[in-house]
Amino acid sequence: MAPSNPLNSPDGIWYSTGTMRHITPKTIRPPFARYSYGVEIPPGHRILICSGQLGIDPADRVPGTVEEQTQLCFRNIEAVLKDAGLGFADVVRINAFVTGREHLKGYMEARDQFVGDPPPASTLMIVSGFSRPEFLVEIEVIAAGPAVE
Numbered sequence: 001m002a003p004s005n006p007l008n009s010p011d012g013i014w015y016s017t018g019t020m021r022h023i024t025p026k027t028i029r030p031p032f033a034r035y036s037y038g039v040e041i042p043p044g045h046r047i048l049i050c051s052g053q054l055g056i057d058p059a060d061r062v063p064g065t066v067e068e069q070t071q072l073c074f075r076n077i078e079a080v081l082k083d084a085g086l087g088f089a090d091v092v093r094i095n096a097f098v099t100g101r102e103h104l105k106g107y108m109e110a111r112d113q114f115v116g117d118p119p120p121a122s123t124l125m126i127v128s129g130f131s132r133p134e135f136l137v138e139i140e141v142i143a144a145g146p147a148v149e
Helices: 066-083 101-111
Strands: 013-015 021-023 038-040 045-054 091-098 121-126 137-146
Touching (some): 066 137, 091 101
Parallel strands (some): 091 121
Antiparallel strands (some): 045 137, 091 137
16 A cells, blocks of 8 residues: 655655556655656556646636636546546646746645645646636646556
8 A cells, every 4th residue: 555645655655556656755855745756657558648728618718717727627638538548547747837926826726636646746837828818727747547459
């Protein structure tokens, strides 16, 4: 069984219940939030690279808050994962972009509704903007799952 905290692992490696290996060395500073420093994908797995998703629905509506946009981004990602036969447990990396420091907390709180344990590797960046001024967040993921025959 995986330790509940990577720092409690004797070797600093946090193992998932699946076949991915989540790595957070004890020799470096613990992560600032809920993410792993590395995720090792075992041989024979397929990889899905998901383009950045914006918080926009099929009717071109964009919610006004970063929390709502983040939830919509993750629901859009969930649709891509599902079409590939994968789910959030298969996500090994998240790259997220927000338009201001004031959006960090709201993004992370909404993200944590979709991220399980152990969490994937993750990077969160502040950018100057997106293609439309109402967009506050964009999220892209990489997922990996067993090969399909």
